[in-house]
Amino acid sequence: MYTKSPGQTPGLFWFYAKPNHKKKKNNKLMKTGTRVAIQGIKASFHEEAAFKFFGKDIQTIECNSFKQTCESLENKESDFVVMAIENSIAGSLLPNYTLIREYNFAVVGEVYLPIQLHLMALPGVKFEDVKFATSHPIAIRQCVDFFYDYPNIQVIEGNDTAACAKRIKEEQLTDTVAIANTLAAELYGLNIIERRIESNKKNFTRFLILKQDKTEEQPDTNKASICFQVGNHVGALAKVLNIFAEQQVNLSKIQSMPVLGKRNDYYFYVDMEWTSMEKYDKAIRQALKYTVNFNIMGEYQKNDKV
Structure with a gap:
């Protein structure tokens, strides 16, 4: 896993700590009475997604907006947030990427839900x-x-x-x-x-499972969501992406968003999957040399069954 170095500006650079590869059951994501913040009310797609991931023995915290779900988690009024991030027809929910980055929440899981309207x-x-x-x-x-x-x-x-x-x-x-x-x-x-x-x-929607604590390690991880910036010159992004290709880390999604108030500056949000944790770790260490504001938003288990 990766954690912030002491005294460092939040979200800038990250250093490597040896992961624990010992398998363990992730009971903390499934405990009885877990409070899960959702955008919407009972019978909403967000509640349906929460039930699919956690089971029905949870308490859903109904919120009027995605920002309100984040405030609920930040204020410890909920334990998790279930947040839609992309739909196969409508595309990415771009404001939600910004919310996750600004609140600095950890992505600890994902769930795909078939959408019938x-x-x-x-x-x-x-x-x-x-x-x-x-x-x-x-x-x-x-x-x-x-x-x-x-x-x-x-x-x-x-x-x-x-x-x-x-x-x-x-x-x-x-x-x-x-x-x-x-x-x-x-x-x-x-x-x-x-x-x-x-x-x-x-038609399906992908939802992310968010938690406050970024330091808690998830077991059996094989997928990550990261965010970074690169310089505005020829080959800057390609160099970073090639690092992951060389280590056989599959980039399943790349999303760019402009940095507010800065022309030609972009955040790159990348989802990646791997079969070798060692190669993934190596790729991350190398990518750090060519990026700024590098943020591992979360490492978790791939769960793309619809």
Whole structure:
């Protein structure tokens, strides 16, 4: 694992400490009554993802925004955060990368969730009665092809898929549908009037599991999420990426984001996987020589089953 050197500026450079390769069960991620902060309410996709990773014997802390989930974790009102980071249709949730970096949380796991989106309304409402559709912006982006064929329906953004379904129930909105999952329809007593409206049926979202403590080692790690910057000159990024290629470390994702207020400066967020911890460690040590603001956001077990 890698930790900050004493007295060093937070998030700048990291030094190597020999990892413990002894296998051990990670009970701390699965203990009864774990408090998990989610963006949204009951029956939201974030709650579904939390249940898939932790099991159902957890306490979900409902938050109105992703920033609020981070504040919950920072204030020790929750033990973990489950945060969506990318969708196979809508792409990366770029603001969430910034939140993870700024709060300096540890990525301790990941979970993939198949996303099936349905139109739901109060019992008795017919599709031809619908004037408005409401959901989370990311869910809406996954259904643009459907609504292209129905320009008469006004699409309105909301805070959460399940919360939009709940609002229809509470306010008895007969001209409005929500875009949400079957759990929301069941919980809030709505009828599904159009099924599977997402643009691509092979639709999934990747969620990261976040924790405050970066010093606690995870067992059996074979994937990492890192962030760094390089100089603005020819070959600077290529040199770093080639280091990982030479050590057979697979880069499964690269995401760039501009540094606020600095022209031509970028943060590079990289997910990587390996089969040899020794080669991964060697690659990290070499990459440190050619990067600045190098931050291992987390080392964890790959979990890409949908």
